[in-house]
Amino acid sequence: MxxxxxxxxxxxxxxxxxxxxxxxCSTKFGVDPNTQVCPVCLGMPGVLPVMNKKxxxxxxxxxxxxxxxxxxFTNFDxxxxxxxxxxxNYQISQNYHNLGVDGYMDISVNxxxxxxxxxxxxxxxxxxxxxxxxxxxxxxxxxxxxxxxxPLLEIVSYPDMRRVDEVESYMQTLRKILLYTEVSDCxxxxxxxxxxxxxxxxxxxxxxxxxxxxxxxxxxxxxxxxAIEYEAIRQRDVLDRGETVDRETRLWDEVNEKSARxxxxxxxxxxxxxxxxxxxxxxIDEKWLRAIKxxxxxxxxxxxxxxxxxFALSEYxxxxxxxxxxxxxxxxxxxxxxxxxxxxxxxxTNDLLREVKDRKLDIYHxxxxxxxxxxxxxxxxxxxxxxxxxxxxFSEMIQTGKDPKTVVEEKKLAQISDEGxxxxxIIKIISSNPDAIEDYKKGKxxxxxxxxxxxxxxxxxxxxxxIVNDLLKEKVGI
Amino acid sequence: xxxxxFTALQIKNKILSKEISVSDFIKNVFDRIKRVxxxxxxxxxxNEEEAIKKAIEIDRKIENKENVGLLAGLPIAVKDNICTxxxxxxxxxxxxxTFIPPYDxxxxxxxxxxxxxxxxxxxxxxxAMGSSTxxxxxxxxRNPWNLECVPGGSSGGSAAAVAADFSLMxxxxxxxxxxxxPAALCGVVGIKPTYGRVSRYGLVAFGSSLDQVGxxxxxxxxxxxxxxVIAGYDLHDSTSANVPVPDYLDRIxxxxxxxxxxxxxxxxxxxxxxxVNKALKDALKIYERLGAQVVDISLPHTEYAVAVYYIxxxxxxxxxxxxxxxxxxxxxxxxxxGIIDMYxxxxxxxxxxxxxxxxxxxxxxxxxxxxxAYYLKASKVRNLIxxxxxxxxEKVDCIICPTSPVPAFKIGERANNPLEMYxxxxxxxxxxxxxxxxxxxxxxxxxxxxxxxxxxxxxxFEEKKxxxxxxxxxxxxxxxxxxxxxxxxSM
Numbered sequence: 001m002x003x004x005x006x007x008x009x010x011x012x013x014x015x016x017x018x019x020x021x022x023x024x025c026s027t028k029f030g031v032d033p034n035t036q037v038c039p040v041c042l043g044m045p046g047v048l049p050v051m052n053k054k055x056x057x058x059x060x061x062x063x064x065x066x067x068x069x070x071x072x073f074t075n076f077d078x079x080x081x082x083x084x085x086x087x088x089n090y091q092i093s094q095n096y097h098n099l100g101v102d103g104y105m106d107i108s109v110n111x112x113x114x115x116x117x118x119x120x121x122x123x124x125x126x127x128x129x130x131x132x133x134x135x136x137x138x139x140x141x142x143x144x145x146x147x148x149x150x151p152l153l154e155i156v157s158y159p160d161m162r163r164v165d166e167v168e169s170y171m172q173t174l175r176k177i178l179l180y181t182e183v184s185d186c187x188x189x190x191x192x193x194x195x196x197x198x199x200x201x202x203x204x205x206x207x208x209x210x211x212x213x214x215x216x217x218x219x220x221x222x223x224x225x226x227a228i229e230y231e232a233i234r235q236r237d238v239l240d241r242g243e244t245v246d247r248e249t250r251l252w253d254e255v256n257e258k259s260a261r262x263x264x265x266x267x268x269x270x271x272x273x274x275x276x277x278x279x280x281x282x283x284i285d286e287k288w289l290r291a292i293k294x295x296x297x298x299x300x301x302x303x304x305x306x307x308x309x310x311f312a313l314s315e316y317x318x319x320x321x322x323x324x325x326x327x328x329x330x331x332x333x334x335x336x337x338x339x340x341x342x343x344x345x346x347x348x349t350n351d352l353l354r355e356v357k358d359r360k361l362d363i364y365h366x367x368x369x370x371x372x373x374x375x376x377x378x379x380x381x382x383x384x385x386x387x388x389x390x391x392x393x394f395s396e397m398i399q400t401g402k403d404p405k406t407v408v409e410e411k412k413l414a415q416i417s418d419e420g421x422x423x424x425x426i427i428k429i430i431s432s433n434p435d436a437i438e439d440y441k442k443g444k445x446x447x448x449x450x451x452x453x454x455x456x457x458x459x460x461x462x463x464x465x466x467i468v469n470d471l472l473k474e475k476v477g478i
Numbered sequence: 479x480x481x482x483x484f485t486a487l488q489i490k491n492k493i494l495s496k497e498i499s500v501s502d503f504i505k506n507v508f509d510r511i512k513r514v515x516x517x518x519x520x521x522x523x524x525n526e527e528e529a530i531k532k533a534i535e536i537d538r539k540i541e542n543k544e545n546v547g548l549l550a551g552l553p554i555a556v557k558d559n560i561c562t563x564x565x566x567x568x569x570x571x572x573x574x575x576t577f578i579p580p581y582d583x584x585x586x587x588x589x590x591x592x593x594x595x596x597x598x599x600x601x602x603x604x605x606a607m608g609s610s611t612x613x614x615x616x617x618x619x620r621n622p623w624n625l626e627c628v629p630g631g632s633s634g635g636s637a638a639a640v641a642a643d644f645s646l647m648x649x650x651x652x653x654x655x656x657x658x659x660p661a662a663l664c665g666v667v668g669i670k671p672t673y674g675r676v677s678r679y680g681l682v683a684f685g686s687s688l689d690q691v692g693x694x695x696x697x698x699x700x701x702x703x704x705x706x707v708i709a710g711y712d713l714h715d716s717t718s719a720n721v722p723v724p725d726y727l728d729r730i731x732x733x734x735x736x737x738x739x740x741x742x743x744x745x746x747x748x749x750x751x752x753x754v755n756k757a758l759k760d761a762l763k764i765y766e767r768l769g770a771q772v773v774d775i776s777l778p779h780t781e782y783a784v785a786v787y788y789i790x791x792x793x794x795x796x797x798x799x800x801x802x803x804x805x806x807x808x809x810x811x812x813x814x815x816g817i818i819d820m821y822x823x824x825x826x827x828x829x830x831x832x833x834x835x836x837x838x839x840x841x842x843x844x845x846x847x848x849x850x851a852y853y854l855k856a857s858k859v860r861n862l863i864x865x866x867x868x869x870x871x872e873k874v875d876c877i878i879c880p881t882s883p884v885p886a887f888k889i890g891e892r893a894n895n896p897l898e899m900y901x902x903x904x905x906x907x908x909x910x911x912x913x914x915x916x917x918x919x920x921x922x923x924x925x926x927x928x929x930x931x932x933x934x935x936x937x938x939f940e941e942k943k944x945x946x947x948x949x950x951x952x953x954x955x956x957x958x959x960x961x962x963x964x965x966x967x968s969m
Contacts, residue, residue: 039579039580044580044806044807045574045801046559046567046682047680048716080800080844084805089800270846272844272845272849274844277685278683279717280717
């Protein structure tokens with residue numbers, strides 16, 4: 001039997017505000033437990049939430065970028081469930097009037113573009129974090145409420161995906177959109193971007209959706225893809241045995257690469273949603289919505305196309321550049337200063353990315369500035385340094401943030417084009433390598449290459465290679 | 479007349495004219511409390527030490543001719559569901575027995591800013607759920623007019639404290655009449671302001687869309703003074719209204735000539751306590767004599783108010799009370815076997831029966847499949863009730879009716895019949911559902927000598943007009959001046 005896999009994704013992205021959704025506490029990551037808390041985000045008696053306007057606008061921005069319809073009336077609801085990391089034992093979320101509905105996102109797989117519909121985009125508050133002690137037999141757990149109340153955007157797709165490559169592209173594209181709109185830093189390792197998948201199988205050619213299984217605890221994009229593959233096979237086996245798939249929620253076990261039942265549909269929670277009486281409904285007028293729309297930057301797929309057309313870049317290069325908004329911005333800054341798109345593209349996609357990877361640099365806080373890279377390209381063209389030396393200069397620049405000219409001066413890396421000086425060195429090399437001269441005269445062409453190499457070695461790579469070549473040929477008498 | 483029997487404005491004058499010192503007055507008040515409180519049981523926590531310190535501080539300010547606040551040196555009791563920094567706030571519940579808030583409620587902050595002196599935290603029905611203060615987990619408060627009777631509720635401790643002269647004024651809270659009803663039963667003045675007039679920040683939530691802090695005082699002018707202090711916009715409460723606060727005392731004696739008073743026919747049907755009926759009729763005659771016109775009106779959806787109230791309030795309560803789980807503060811059961819066991823036993827041990835009943839009712843009304851039939855429908859009917867008032871206020875300036883269908887009832891008389899208890903709020907609940915302001919003032923006494931209260935309801939944010947109407951009546955009568963004769967055990 002052949003089946004079609006039907007996949008939908010729920011995405012949670014922490015919004016990049018500096019304070020929490022309903023109080024003034026900081027959202028800074030990685031500080032000591034329970035140091036960024038107050039009566040409001042601890043859910044103490046009598047406290048009330050006050051909406052963070054910035055967070056709301058970030059959510060609006062994301063909803064607009066995901067082509068959602070934005071109703072002029074939106075409201076918040078309480079979602080009730082008991083868990084120790086949820087201070088009020090209800091989460092302020094949206095259910096009856098989501099901020100954005102019926103949107104879509106175009107994704108590209110092997111250059112074919114397809115459209116994934118977005119069911120809704122809504123704003124809610126993050127929960128805290130349980131810390132289970134490592135000691136054996138501990139009869140307690142600890143709770144850190146630093147994350148409790150951080151604004152969280154939930155993006156629910158329709159079950160429009162059929163293959164893992166689509167899922168991968170969906171996740172990557174969504175991540176890029178959230179980064180491009182600057183609403184989230186999307187750091188998966190810090191949990192600020194998380195996915196949950198729902199998967200069902202149906203016979204090829206049929207319309208009716210099969211029983212859906214939700215998978216949680218997916219800590220990386222890789223896990224999402226693995227969990228979907230695992231689940232598709234598991235469901236296929238169930239169906240092939242003539243059984244039905246249970247509607248349930250499963251937890252992915254990253255270490256053993258398999259999932260296990262967390263709860264069945266019957267055990268599923270009744271969230272008892274009702275409108276949050278402590279917050280007023282938000283009314284979004286045309287003017288406000290237009291102002292938000294005006295802040296949406298050019299989105300990744302559009303930008304990629306423009307890079308290909310305006311800068312004559314290959315699809316591959318353009319994709320690499322737009323992958324990180326910060327790099328694409330860097331590239332455009334460089335091109336504005338000096339119109340050498342191909343050169344900048346190479347520097348960024350090769351040397352810069354390699355240095356970032358090798359030295360584990362943070363691309364959001366690079367020391368090198370576009371102006372400096374442009375200056376580097378300029379002095380290469382002028383012949384001040386060779387392209388080989390330029391790589392050394394670049395490496396120094398990215399580590400120190402120094403101007404290329406400073407690096408060249410400090411390290412005395414300027415190219416030697418003084419023919420007198422080069423001639424002296426050549427004479428020295430010729431006299432100490434009589435064998436090579438003999439070989440060359442016998443017709444061994446690579447002997448000349450060897451001699452050039454010796455001269456370059458003597459000058460620590462700084463001699464102008466063209467002058468070295470010309471003078472050498474002259475000296476050995478051709 | 480003994481010092482503690484004066485009104486807040488009278489004492490304020492004595493303090494500012496240096497006729498008396500704050501310290502002496504506060505000492506006088508605590509002597510009174512110590513002597514009489516054992517028979518009344520109005521307080522859960524008495525704040526004597528801090529009060530005396532504060533009194534000395536204000537005396538020094540006055541001595542140094544520094545500016546002092548509007549309530550300088552005036553003792554005020556605060557209902558124990560309003561958060562007070564560094565002072566127990568228990569909601570009369572075992573689950574918050576150990577809870578000391580690290581913050582002040584907005585209203586408490588305002589009291590402190592105006593140099594009021596907090597004498598203590600008053601008893602209430604647990605989490606303000608009740609109409610007799612019998613649902614307190616700690617004690618039963620007695621009505622100063624008859625120690626065998628309830629003081630009403632849920633702000634019974636606040637009303638009894640003012641009636642027994644333990645404090646000049648008090649803060650209470652309303653969700654369905656919890657200030658006005660005990661004020662009526664204890665013969666004092668109680669205001670439920672417009673929803674949004676006073677910040678709810680720090681008022682422990684019961685029914686968030688209905689809750690409002692209110693005032694208890696000995697007369698109408700004191701009510702105007704206290705409301706003026708606690709009213710106003712607060713950034714920390716999104717539902718508080720950014721509407722200017724008028725000077726409520728200014729022109730409070732403007733009179734009521736030409737006033738149109740609405741009498742809702744639905745409020746005067748069925749069996750009606752004869753004493754309450756007579757007191758109301760006499761009161762209306764006084765108003766007519768003062769130049770008011772009495773108009774029959776209709777509030778056609780009145781009969782649904784109690785049902786709507788118990789769905790909306792309990793649904794919100796079930797969610798608001800979910801946070802009492804033993805994880806972060808308050809009671810936690812000993813040696814739980816796991817998290818579910820911890821939740822269940824903590825809450826079973828911590829909450830009393832009435833609170834449990836309402837949590838269950840509320841959760842039921844919100845559960846999947848019932849939401850539309852209960853909560854959503856109740857919300858729609860609530861709108862109809864609001865519309866009733868809007869239509870009525872097209873014809874009249876205010877509505878007058880009894881605050882409670884009966885005077886204070888005996889302790890234990892209704893405790894085992896929740897439904898009958900719920901019906902004692904029948905005249906007060908509609909104002910909470912509609913969000914309109916109401917004031918209850920003394921308007922007579924029953925055969926047995928128990929106070930009877932009359933309430934005046936007005937349009938949103940028309941507290942000033944209500945105070946003028948109430949004052950016009952108070953000026954003509956002396957019900958508010960009468961003091962209970964306390965039959966106290968000799969101490």
